[in-house]
Amino acid sequence: MFFPEKICSIKPSHKVLEVGPGGFPHPRATVLLDYAFSEEEAFRQRGNIPKPEFTQPIVYYRGDKFPFQDQSFDYVICSHVLEHIPLDKIPTFISELTRVAPRGFIEFPNGIYEHMCNAPAHRSLMALHKDTIVFLDKERVSALLESPLVHAWRKLFYTIKIDNINLYNMIYQTYREIFFNAFEWHGDIKYKMVTDLTDIIKENQIEDFPKPIFTSFSKKNITCQLKEKLKNKYPLLFRLAKSFLNYVRLH
Numbered sequence: 001m002f003f004p005e006k007i008c009s010i011k012p013s014h015k016v017l018e019v020g021p022g023g024f025p026h027p028r029a030t031v032l033l034d035y036a037f038s039e040e041e042a043f044r045q046r047g048n049i050p051k052p053e054f055t056q057p058i059v060y061y062r063g064d065k066f067p068f069q070d071q072s073f074d075y076v077i078c079s080h081v082l083e084h085i086p087l088d089k090i091p092t093f094i095s096e097l098t099r100v101a102p103r104g105f106i107e108f109p110n111g112i113y114e115h116m117c118n119a120p121a122h123r124s125l126m127a128l129h130k131d132t133i134v135f136l137d138k139e140r141v142s143a144l145l146e147s148p149l150v151h152a153w154r155k156l157f158y159t160i161k162i163d164n165i166n167l168y169n170m171i172y173q174t175y176r177e178i179f180f181n182a183f184e185w186h187g188d189i190k191y192k193m194v195t196d197l198t199d200i201i202k203e204n205q206i207e208d209f210p211k212p213i214f215t216s217f218s219k220k221n222i223t224c225q226l227k228e229k230l231k232n233k234y235p236l237l238f239r240l241a242k243s244f245l246n247y248v249r250l251h
Contacts, residue, residue, distance in 0.1 A: 001026065001079045002173065003182035007105045014074035017100060018056075019066075020081035023049045025056060029077060032058040033066060045084060045121050064092045068100045076104035079182075083108050083122040087137050087193065090124075094189050106133070106189070107182035111200040113172075114138070116153045116179075118145040127200045128181035133191040136200050144197075 001024070010016055010028055018029035023046050025032055032054060037045060061067045076097055085093050097104060109117075111125040118138075125136040138145060157168045172179050194200065 002176040002180045006182050010075050016075045017073040018077040022046050023052045032056050036060040036062050066096045073101040076101035079107040103186040105184050113179040118150045125200045135193050
């Protein structure tokens, strides 16, 4: 979760469900819900991280319906889950979120992230346009997403570490507004399916982003560490990272 501060509506008395907790459930969740994957598939869905030891009770389910009565919870957290759901299952899944709770929080990686990393477990390119989630089937742009450049970016961000910190955290935490969307909802969740890439990533989209949110990894720290640790060992990947940082700096 990249925007925990956007979860603002949970009261001390609330019963909170988290759907798809992955490896890092929210500390406020009182019950966890996950699909009953095989061990191998669950590992892939978690992003290839070991299964955690949960402190909250967890319920596993199969099929399309959540195993809870209507409005069983006060709040439901769904962070980095929607992109894993097949497009034909999205309407039912979203309906289940609104059926079991009157309000909640959703976070997901957007189309820019997916164009850079193309996570294999993700089924959709997504965007948030005002208050509406937009979905595009990744199969429609598979040739673009499976290019050698995308594979190079993915290797850069997920496998290379600097002082035991991977570039995923350095780049995506610092520029989280560019790569991820998050919001609270109340009552209903608006969404639509599209068939064209321009409905996901628009030409002026970068201009509309807020300024980057800087963490302890400042632009100066990122650039210096990349230069010192990557330039000689991974010259091609270093040039890609430098080009990206320069682009963001200018915008």
